[in-house]
Amino acid sequence: MRILVTGGAGFIGANFVRYWLEEHPDDRVVVYDLLTYAGNRASLADLEERIGFVEGDIADPDTVARALADEEIDTVVNFAAESHNSLAVLDPGRFFRTNVLGTQTLLEAARAAGIGRFHHVSTCEVYGDLALDSGEAFTEESPYRPRTPYNASKAGADHAVRAYFETYGLPVTITNCANNYGPYQFPEKVIPLFTTNALDDEALPLYASTENRREWLHALDHCRAIDLVLRDGRVGETYNVGSRFEASIEELADRILALLDKPGSLKTIVPDRPGHDRRYLLDASKIERDLGWRPSVDFDRGLEETVRWYADNRAWWEPLKRRAPVEETAWR
Ligand SMILES: NC(=O)c1ccc[n+]([C@@H]2O[C@H](COP(=O)([O-])OP(=O)(O)OC[C@H]3O[C@@H](n4cnc5c(N)ncnc54)[C@H](O)[C@@H]3O)[C@@H](O)[C@H]2O)c1
Incomplete structure (x- = not known):
């Protein structure tokens, strides 16, 4: 090919x-x-x-x-x-x-x-x-x-x-x-944002609707x-x-803080982004049935490896943090 x-x-x-x-x-x-x-x-x-x-x-x-x-x-x-x-x-x-x-x-x-x-x-x-x-x-x-x-x-x-x-x-x-989620994700997205902020002992900005979740x-x-x-x-x-595995924003923050042994006090509530979607969930039975696809990476293991990757690859993400175009508090 x-x-x-x-x-x-x-x-x-x-x-x-x-x-x-x-x-x-x-x-x-x-x-x-x-x-x-x-x-x-x-x-x-x-x-x-x-x-x-x-x-x-x-x-x-x-x-x-x-x-x-x-x-x-x-x-x-x-x-x-x-x-x-x-x-x-x-x-x-x-x-x-x-x-x-x-x-x-x-x-x-x-x-x-x-x-x-x-x-x-x-x-x-x-x-x-x-x-x-x-x-x-x-x-x-x-x-x-x-x-x-x-x-x-x-x-x-x-x-x-x-x-x-x-x-x-x-x-x-x-x-x-x-x-x-995984390695090489720009540190504006929630998992690398929370991870890199926690590594630097900086606040984790959680939208006010902390119960909103993602798959x-x-x-x-x-x-x-x-x-x-x-x-x-x-x-x-x-x-x-899709994986059918869902986690709320608050759960993600708690898991990342626990993996890095950082305090819950780093969680900071910020106003919701306008139009913030509450939840999405996919029915992936077509690709499972027709093509035999199944997710293979369990979230606990995948998140732990991902958080470790950011901890080990500071030289990759530090320059990117400086060029992130949006502050998650821009609509305050
Ligand atoms: N990240 C997710 O969770 C997710 C989930 C489902 C689908 N997607 C889709 O997967 C794709 C990749 O997402 P991602 O998270 O890797 O995004 P990303 O923002 O990390 O990467 C986008 C890439 O596209 C390049 N790009 C932007 N505009 C371009 C243009 N006009 N011409 C050529 N290149 C351009 C950027 O330089 C960048 O390398 C997107 O289409 C996204 O909508 C992402």
Whole structure:
């Protein structure tokens, strides 16, 4: 396979590149990334010899077309996105530009180049939120009810991907995944934010709705799911990828503080982000039944390893903390 990984210098993209080279060492992997504040070549430093790298915008048709042609790409996996809900509240335009128009530009280039598979990485958040006491879980048939600029822009991208399948026959697949955690995640997101703040004895900013919860999946399990979908998934289909393991924001803070032996007094309540979703839960039975996927990393073990990774890799995250664009108290 000759695979273009857009957003490969970001959190899940970098984990995917590592996973892919480990599992498919003979494949050609080319990372295509704009290196926004969230992109970080240091996440791929030890792999530079084994991959191609194009610094470019997915919304730039000429650079995308050149990368597809020069590298004779047969498969595109699109991770590239603006991904931080908090930044989306403050600067929604860049989310619609990259996530919707960027994805459509990439689709158009893939169609012109006759790409064999376009896999699009999406999120549980397109389905909207659930009441904390709801017994429901989102299936692939659930209606799209995005509530924030980030999840609305991801929903728009999903619709564009489907339209390219239905209208032009582009061989697409989509995965809608739960919240990911693991190494190489930018320290603006809750698990690395809480971990790195705790390591520095700084306050952990908890939104006032501390009971809001998320479903957590290790990034490696997400990568395995995408691999299965690329190999055995049905073109035109969407697959939900979730673990059914949920934890509230407060529980996460408590677990991280306990792992680092830090005091509960570091927890600081901040006002909720506007439009803060209460909860999402995915029904992943389709990918389990059709492709035999199961999450393999237990949350207790995965969180402990992840927290240890941040403790051991200060040189990776310290420079990133300084370029994080949003304070979680910006709406106070
Ligand atoms: N993190 C999660 O929990 C999660 C869950 C489900 C789905 N997703 C989706 O997975 C994908 C990756 O998420 P992540 O957490 O790794 O995000 P991230 O913010 O860590 O990485 C995004 C990457 O995309 C690059 N990028 C941004 N705009 C670009 C553009 N216009 N052109 C080219 N590259 C650009 C950035 O430089 C960065 O390297 C996103 O599409 C996100 O919506 C994330």
